[in-house]
Amino acid sequence: MKRCVTAGTQRVEYTLIQAVRSDVLFQALPEAGIRVYAPKYMRLRDVDAMVRARAGQLTQMLREVEARLEADRLAHPVVDGSPLLIEGRRCTLRLHEGARRSGRLVGEEYHLTLPEPDSDAAVRAAIRSTLSAVALRRIRARLDYYVPRVGRAPGRVAIRDQKSRWGSCSQKGNLNFNWKLIMAPPQALDYVVIHELCHLHEFNHSPRFWALVEAQMPEYEVWKKWLKTHKEDMYL
Ligand SMILES: [Zn+2]
Secondary structure: OEEEEEEOOEEEEEEEEEEOOOOOEEEEEOOOEEEEEEEOOOOHHHHHHHHHHOHHHHHHHHHHHHHHHHHHHHHOOOOOOOEEEEOOEEEEEEEEEOOOOEEEEEOOEEEEEEOOOOOHHHHHHHHHHHHHHHHHHHHHHHHHHHHHHHOOOOOOEEEEOOOOOOEEEOOOOOEEEEHHHHHOOHHHHHHHHHHHHHOOOOOOOOHHHHHHHHHHOOOHHHHHHHHHHOHHHOOO
């Protein structure tokens, strides 16, 4: 739930996530902004008051994470010849100028055509949109494979540009996947597909949930760990 409080001249927008927990957690994420995890029973005005009391600190936290992301982007300019991870393979980006945006993987080279190949932001956006389409196709195909095995079918399936999650499952059984999964090895993508499908049986991370995951992929820990340790390689 999006909320907004004002503290003096400061306006703080935040996303409230009400959860089963006993304490309040404040997070600042680049692009996603400020997130507040609060116990379900806590009154909204009490949460607002806590945010208001920390307005300066939260704004500062957000400024710092955004500056870090910007520095990270400057350190990895995306230009012709830049490395690009696709399906766990280190590929090379090849840029071409053209009216229509398109992407094509030829051997170890990803050929990207776009109207403004000199703009870092445009190149990033074109990589994201062309690879998102590839990711969606791949994820749908893997869902087709695993749905009969796991025994539950999801509702809506969507690709998201999520900063901090590889996938998610809603209460209604809708699944979201991070487009960057296409950068990971196919087994890591499969692990996330299996993970989210298993949430359709167990909406938690209990031992029963992990047993379902393990039944589909005995070596799942390897890929879970891979995703954790390679986040930095997927800097786009
Ligand atoms: Zn989960």
